[in-house]
Amino acid sequence: MIELKNIRKIYQVGEEEVRALDGVTLTVEDHEFVAIYGMSGSGKSTLMNIIGCLDTADEGSYFIDGQNVMDLSEHSLAVMRNKKIGFIFQQFNLLPKLTAYENVELPLIYQGLPARERKTRVEESLRKVGLENRMYHRPNQLSGGQQQRVAVARALATHPSLILADEPTGNLDSKSSRDIMNLIHDLHKQGNTIMLITHDHSIAAEAGRQIRIMDGKIVSDTGSNPAV
Amino acid sequence: MKLRQSIKMAISAVFSNKMRSFLTMLGIIIGVLSVTLLISIVQSGTGTITDAMSTLGGDQITVSITGNQKRLLYYELDSLKSNENITALAPYISGRSTAKAGNHSKEVNIYGVTKEYFSINNLKLTNGRFLSELDREYSLQVCVIGAEVAKELFPYGDGVNQTIRIQGKDFRIVGILEEEDEYAMNSNNQRIFIPLTNAQRIFQQMGITNLVLTSENKTTLKRAQSDLADFLKAKFTEKDSYTIINMSEIMDMMGTVMNTLSLMLGGIAGISLLVGGIGIMNIMLVSVTERTREIGIRKAIGAQRSDITIQFMIESIFISLMGGMIGMLLSIVILHVLNLFVTEVHFVISPSVALLALSFSIAVGLIFGIYPANKAARLKPINALRYE
Numbered sequence: 001m002i003e004l005k006n007i008r009k010i011y012q013v014g015e016e017e018v019r020a021l022d023g024v025t026l027t028v029e030d031h032e033f034v035a036i037y038g039m040s041g042s043g044k045s046t047l048m049n050i051i052g053c054l055d056t057a058d059e060g061s062y063f064i065d066g067q068n069v070m071d072l073s074e075h076s077l078a079v080m081r082n083k084k085i086g087f088i089f090q091q092f093n094l095l096p097k098l099t100a101y102e103n104v105e106l107p108l109i110y111q112g113l114p115a116r117e118r119k120t121r122v123e124e125s126l127r128k129v130g131l132e133n134r135m136y137h138r139p140n141q142l143s144g145g146q147q148q149r150v151a152v153a154r155a156l157a158t159h160p161s162l163i164l165a166d167e168p169t170g171n172l173d174s175k176s177s178r179d180i181m182n183l184i185h186d187l188h189k190q191g192n193t194i195m196l197i198t199h200d201h202s203i204a205a206e207a208g209r210q211i212r213i214m215d216g217k218i219v220s221d222t223g224s225n226p227a228v
Numbered sequence: 229m230k231l232r233q234s235i236k237m238a239i240s241a242v243f244s245n246k247m248r249s250f251l252t253m254l255g256i257i258i259g260v261l262s263v264t265l266l267i268s269i270v271q272s273g274t275g276t277i278t279d280a281m282s283t284l285g286g287d288q289i290t291v292s293i294t295g296n297q298k299r300l301l302y303y304e305l306d307s308l309k310s311n312e313n314i315t316a317l318a319p320y321i322s323g324r325s326t327a328k329a330g331n332h333s334k335e336v337n338i339y340g341v342t343k344e345y346f347s348i349n350n351l352k353l354t355n356g357r358f359l360s361e362l363d364r365e366y367s368l369q370v371c372v373i374g375a376e377v378a379k380e381l382f383p384y385g386d387g388v389n390q391t392i393r394i395q396g397k398d399f400r401i402v403g404i405l406e407e408e409d410e411y412a413m414n415s416n417n418q419r420i421f422i423p424l425t426n427a428q429r430i431f432q433q434m435g436i437t438n439l440v441l442t443s444e445n446k447t448t449l450k451r452a453q454s455d456l457a458d459f460l461k462a463k464f465t466e467k468d469s470y471t472i473i474n475m476s477e478i479m480d481m482m483g484t485v486m487n488t489l490s491l492m493l494g495g496i497a498g499i500s501l502l503v504g505g506i507g508i509m510n511i512m513l514v515s516v517t518e519r520t521r522e523i524g525i526r527k528a529i530g531a532q533r534s535d536i537t538i539q540f541m542i543e544s545i546f547i548s549l550m551g552g553m554i555g556m557l558l559s560i561v562i563l564h565v566l567n568l569f570v571t572e573v574h575f576v577i578s579p580s581v582a583l584l585a586l587s588f589s590i591a592v593g594l595i596f597g598i599y600p601a602n603k604a605a606r607l608k609p610i611n612a613l614r615y616e
């Protein structure tokens with residue numbers, strides 16, 4: 001479960017103060033599928049980065065499964081990112097010099113898993129996204145959709161409970177987008193909590209809960225609906 | 229296990245940019261090459277020179293008397309012989325003369341010696357015996373000859389008991405010396421040794437012109453030197469009519485000079501290692517900046533600060549160690565080539581120099597890698613990810 005209370009993130013750019021997040025309070029139950037939408041610059045990514053422990057809030061409190069994230073050491077935050085959270089980015093964010101296999105393996109290496117365990121997990125993940133025959137391709141030898149599928153495989157290799165996807169289909173054509181969305185739905189069905197940022201209303205509509213953000217504030221929320 | 233992965237990643241990062249890695253290594257290669265090469269050359273050279281000197285008598289004092297107002301006579305040496313600091317004393321005189329045997333003849337150095345000469349200089353025989361005290365006392369016309377002399381005057385066989393004619397006198401050969409390595413000037417191969425008394429007569433020279441003496445150890449040798457100086461001062465009023473040379477002092481002095489020299493050269497070459505290290509730091513900093521996004525991604529999927537530090541440290545240590553090993557190999561190759569052309573000195577890298585250079589290059593990688601590695605590890609994941 002995720003609990004955000006009164007989260008603020010303020011950037012000082014020169015004289016000007018940018019309130020990227022301006023008092024966000026939000027609770028996401030386990031197994032929910034939440035879509036976040038809103039205009040460009042409204043603070044969606046900022047919120048996602050804070051939830052994903054990539055960034056820290058300036059004010060407010062944040063709990064993951066009852067654990068106060070603000071109190072966690074840098075080490076524990078890294079463990080949190082590694083074990084509980086799986087990221088899917090709009091820009092894929094794969095390491096260009098590593099093969100698909102190695103990219104998926106990387107979080108497992110940081111976890112300290114033994115080689116055999118890593119191998120089964122990597123192969124299982126890549127099979128899930130349908131890339132078992134592209135294991136030794138580098139990102140630049142894969143299409144955009146395939147790259148994003150590698151990123152999905154990497155996110156789910158560690159068996160995280162929370163999947164954060166920041167416009168995962170933003171750079172993809174409709175066919176590839178559909179593939180990725182199907183994968184995300186599968187993950188949801190398997191019991192993962194999904195938070196998805198999107199500009200596409202039809203994609204947002206697929207989620208069980210829609211949250212709209214404007215100027216760093218939540219302006220509408222269809223409410224918790226974990227059943228869908 | 230995690231370390232193995234880090235090493236694998238670091239190595240593949242180094243190899244993924246071969247040209248840059250090589251250029252970075254170049255500083256270390258040149259540094260290690262110059263350090264090992266210079267120190268090895270100086271050390272090998274010193275070794276050869278001191279070896280040569282110690283075969284010439286590293287633990288001896290030699291005296292040569294040049295003044296001719298006064299003469300040092302044989303019996304006057306008795307007081308020196310009984311000196312407790314002097315183990316052995318060998319007086320001798322020498323001159324050049326023609327030596328004939330059968331129809332062979334040869335210009336040689338004739339040495340008039342006592343029996344001590346042979347033991348002090350550690351000479352060895354192939355045949356026969358050395359000169360004895362009796363030979364000197366009774367001026368027996370006997371001689372011991374150097375290996376070269378034996379070869380030239382008796383090319384077809386053993387010369388023992390044959391005679392050699394020197395200045396109209398026949399000397400019976402009683403011993404033949406083993407052949408010695410030719411160290412520049414001072415080899416006994418070309419010499420004929422006859423009893424001191426005979427030489428005094430032949431060369432019309434009663435005064436002793438040379439002394440060699442040895443002592444128990446370095447300290448007694450020092451004392452012997454000062455006793456000798458007192459003795460000679462009392463005998464010859466003029467100071468420049470004699471010269472005392474303490475070989476061990478000269479060798480010590482040379483050792484110090486050579487050590488200072490190799491330290492200095494090593495230091496100068498060490499500066500190039502330092503420059504190489506700065507080169508590594510420079511490239512690693514560039515690499516950190518270039519790979520900011522990569523660092524962000526790694527952190528986003530759960531890399532610890534230490535994972536990133538270790539990765540970059542291993543990279544810089546790997547580069548400098550590779551550079552160090554290449555530099556070392558190059559200097560081994562160069563020394564081998566030098567050995568083909570220079571026969572007087574055998575150049576080798578001593579293990580301590582090799583170890584020093586390698587540990588130095590690891591240290592360079594470590595020291596100059598710490599800052600960039602830490603800089604990379606400290607990046608906030610979000611800032612690193614956002615970096616363009």
Ligand SMILES: Nc1ncnc2c1ncn2[C@@H]1O[C@H](COP(=O)(O)OP(=O)(O)OP(=O)(O)O)[C@@H](O)[C@H]1O
Nearest residue numbers: 011013018019020039040041042043044045046047
């Ligand atoms: N590092 C930063 N420094 C200054 N301002 C920032 C920084 N990061 C974000 N902002 C500002 O915060 C606001 C929210 O940014 P954010 O990236 O969260 O928007 P977004 O909703 O994800 O937009 P988009 O849909 O275009 O991705 C923007 O106005 C942006 O200019």
Ligand SMILES: [Mg+2]
Nearest residue numbers: 044045046166
């Ligand atoms: Mg965004």
